[in-house]
Amino acid sequence: MAYELRYTRSALRDIRKLDCVAKKKLAEALERFKENPRRLSKKLTLKKLGGYRYRVGNYRVIFDIEGERIVILRVGHRKEIYR
Numbered sequence: 001m002a003y004e005l006r007y008t009r010s011a012l013r014d015i016r017k018l019d020c021v022a023k024k025k026l027a028e029a030l031e032r033f034k035e036n037p038r039r040l041s042k043k044l045t046l047k048k049l050g051g052y053r054y055r056v057g058n059y060r061v062i063f064d065i066e067g068e069r070i071v072i073l074r075v076g077h078r079k080e081i082y083r
Contacts, residue, residue, distance in 0.1 A: 001035075001068075002034050002035055003034045003035075003037060003065070003068055003069060003070045004034075004068060004069045004070070005030060005034055005069075005070050005072060006069050006070065006071045006072065007071075007072045008071065008072065008073055008074075010073070010074060011072040011073055011074055011075055014074055014075040014076055015075050018059075018075070022057070022059060025056060025057060026056050026059065026061075026075065029054075029056040030056075030061070030072075033054055033061075033070075034070060037052070037054070037063070037065060037070055038052075038065070040054060041053060041054045041063075042054075044062070046082070049062050049073070049074070049082065050062040050063055050064050050073045050074070051063070051064045051065065052064070052065065055078075058077055058078050059075060059076065059077055059078065059081075060075070060076060060077075060078050060081045061074075061075050062074040062075070062081065
């Protein structure tokens with residue numbers, strides 16, 4: 001079962017700021033990711049950011065799962081995403 005990806009405005013803004021190589025890696029990783037997101041991700045302890053995180057190299061994707069949808073909340077470098 002493949003999930004549908006949805007992006008918030010802040011996630012789209014974060015993605016636009018990335019360099020071309022990072023955008024390409026992120027796109028490829030999210031295609032693999034949407035097949036089984038819970039297996040590849042970890043739960044966040046701080047719920048105000050989101051429910052889960054997914055690692056793509058030095059970047060983190062913060063997201064929630066709502067039924068058949070994965071809602072991408074934020075995308076950022078691992079040093080800055082949790083601030």
